[in-house]
Amino acid sequence: MSANGEFEREPVPQSALLGFKSFPGMYAGEHCAGTELMLGPLFVAAGVSARDLIVGLLLGNALAVLSWMLLCAPIAVRARLTLYYQLEKICGRKLVTVYNIANGVMFCFLAGSMITVSATAVGVMFPDISMPTLESVRPETFGWVAVVLVLGVLISVVAAYGYDAVSRFANIASPWMVLVFLAFGLIGLRQFLNETGTEVHSAGDLWHMLSTEVWTGGEPLPGSTKFHLAHVIFFAWFCNMAMHIGMSDLSVFRFAKHSWYGVATASGMYVGHFMAWAAAAMLFALQLHQTRADEHLQQLLVEHGKGVYAAEDLADAPLTADMVRAGMEIENRLVEQGVMKEADKKVKAPTPLPGQLAFKACGIAGLICVIIAGWTTANPTIYRAGLAFQAIVPRVSRYKVTIATGLLATVAGMFPAIAMQLLSFVALYGLILMPMGAVVFADFWLLRKLGLSPYYAERVRISVNWPAGVAWVATVAICVGLVMTGNPLFQIYFVSLPGWFIATAIYIGLSKVMQRPVAAAP
Amino acid sequence: MLSRRILQVASWLSLAALIGPPTAFLAGRMELDAMKIWMLVATVTWFIVTPLWMGREKPHDAASEAA
Structure with missing residues (x-):
């Protein structure tokens, strides 16, 4: 048995296998996290409609669960x-280090976004600190940098020295957090009913309100891509791509008795990526519904909007993406004409700040x-990133590497x-981690059938298996190239699907060309 | 063992107290401000009581390991 009981370099023995009930709770907790508070509102910013959101999340999450069940778990319970x-057996030690x-x-970037989410909550307590907007790219104020720095350093130190305690705390917080997310949805729904004066007597009434008042579709907010049904399906399917198709969760399901335990991921998908996203989306939709055009925007739209907007209509109408977009276009026009200075532009898209929405x-x-949602999810993410980096500098202590990693995540969070x-x-x-999942899939199921040798790097004792390395880099390059063509079919949300087939084909093709005969495996 | 069970019941009751007020608010039977106070009380109760039992060994587990 391995020294630490984690079986990191040997197959998990029968005696260490876990029953089904070990998995649903873990997935429900892991996927009801700080980022859900950001992702739900961003669907609204992307102009998603009620039908596209609900149907898209139902289908996309089902595809994600099937990916765990049919791609990841079957390999995990066999190997x-x-x-x-x-x-390492397939690619060689050096290539795995690059992957790490x-x-x-x-x-690090993901943990940074979680620190950002937590920092928006601190902004509620210190209203003088200016929060970022939907279009913000860089840190814009000293106050924001200071808040993120303090939070990031705290999270990093805890990740380095108190990882186990925070893990335990995260487990304790998990059932409570799921119910708070549910409460966001219930409260948002009631407030929408109050705002619109809707009386719900049937499911039809509810659906009508959701589709005409809450998730109305239409134009996205400036800076966001328009989301249709396909976007929602593919996003829900691929947002955890690194874990299912990318095979990261081999490490989890190697402990499962049967591959059908992959169905346990449905708890995470439908609690976190359905209920929590929909609830958070409802809060931001409510914020938009309650926001009115300020005096500056009203003046721009009435005086320069070519008669589309009337002052009496704007005073009581919810702010829409069309109004914001029109206001920005008018400002740009006025700047070009020299009537307005660039610095005087004031129209900004409403920003989803999780702290304010939740408060x-x-x-x-x-x-x-x-x-807590941001902190408890940033903590293991920084810890995992630290472990990945430690493979490169094994002589440096894990604590130092984790703190350095946390500081990198903090800078990203700014x-x-x-x-x-x-x-x-x-x-x-x-997309970046998916091709290695395709390599693992092809190596496990296809190579032997094609007369090639699986676990090639281990068998011929090489540190870089070039077919795997080229499949990875070339797939990412091809997919990024496709995205850059601007063709709507190849948006970043969709391109991983053809990418998986490209990676599989390159790995098999190059293995056919480059593999030397190897003695049969015992 | 009995105290552990009592703590567990208290935890589950605090979760019920957490989701009950938003449900009552949805049904139009509670005001928003009152609901927020109940949710805070339930939150504090959950985080005080639950760490006393969740993730800790049951007495018989500890006994069997010691043996």
């Missing part, structure tokens, strides 16, 4: 190895939820662009 050890760096960097709905309990563009970042994160 019973961690992803890293299995990749990529993984660690992505984890308005649930008071201090909501604020505590935002801080840049609001990652959190404000989290939909795109999460899709990119999946």
Whole structure:
């Protein structure tokens, strides 16, 4: 048995296998996290309609669960190895180290966005500190930098010295947090009923209000990509791509008795990526519904809006993406004409700040939820990133590496662009780690059938298996190239699907060309 | 063992107290401010009581390990 009982470099033995009930709770807790408070509102900013959101999340999450059940878990219960050890056998030690760096960097950015989410809660307590907007890219005020720095350093120190305690605290917080997310939805729904004067007597009444008042579709807010049904399906399917198709959760399901335990991920998908996203989305939709055009925007729209907007209509109408967009266009026009200075532009898109949304709905309990959700998810993310980086500098202590990693995540958290563009970042994160999942899939199921040798690096004792390395880098390059063509079919949200087939084909093709005959495996 | 069970019941009651007020608010039977106070009380109760039992060994587990 391994020294630490984690079986990091050997198959998990029968005696250490876990029953089904070990998995649903873990997934429900892991996927009801700080980022859900950002992702739900970003769907609203993307102009999603009620039908696209509900149907898209139902289908996309089902596809994600099937990916765990049919791609990841079957390999996990047969090989019973961690992803890293299995990749080392396939790719060689040096290539796995490069993969670890990529993984660690992505984890750092993800943890940074979680620190950003927590920092928005601190902003509620100190209203003088200016919070970032939907279009913010860089840190803009000293106050924001200071808040993120203090939070980030605290989280990093705790991740380095108190990881176990925070893990235990995260487990304790998990059932409470799920119910606070549910409360966000219930409260948002009641407030929408009050705002619109709707009386619900049937499911039809409720659906009518959701589709005409809450998630109305239409144009996205400036700076966001328009989301249709396909976007929601693919986002829900691929947002955890690194874990299912990318095979990161081999490390989890190697402990499962049967591959159908993959169905346990449905708890995380439908609690976190359905209920929590919908609830958080409802809070931001409510914020938009309650926001009115300020005097400056009203004046711009009435005086320069070519008669589209009337003053009496604007006073009581909820702020829409169309109004914001029109206001920005008018300002740009006025700047071009020399009537207005660039510095005087004031129209900004409403920003989803999780702290403010949660505080308005649930008071201090909501604020505590935002801080804990961001903190408890940033903590293991920084810890995992630290472990990934430590593979490169094994002589440096884990504490030092974790603190350095946490500081890197803190710097990333100061840049609001990652959190404000989290939909795109999460899709990119999946894309970068996905090709190695395709390599593992092809190596496990296809290579032997094609007369090739699986676990090639281990068998011929090489540190870099070039077919795997080229499959990874070339797939990411091809997919990024496709995204840059601007073709709507190849948006970042969709491109990982053809990417998986490209990675599989490159790995098999190059293995066919480059593999030398190897003695049959015992 | 009995005290552990009592603590567990207190935890589950605090969760009920957490989600009950928003449900009452949805039904139009509670004001927003009162609901927020109840949620805070339930939150504090959950975080005081639950760490006393969740994640700790049950007495018989500890006994069997010691043996």
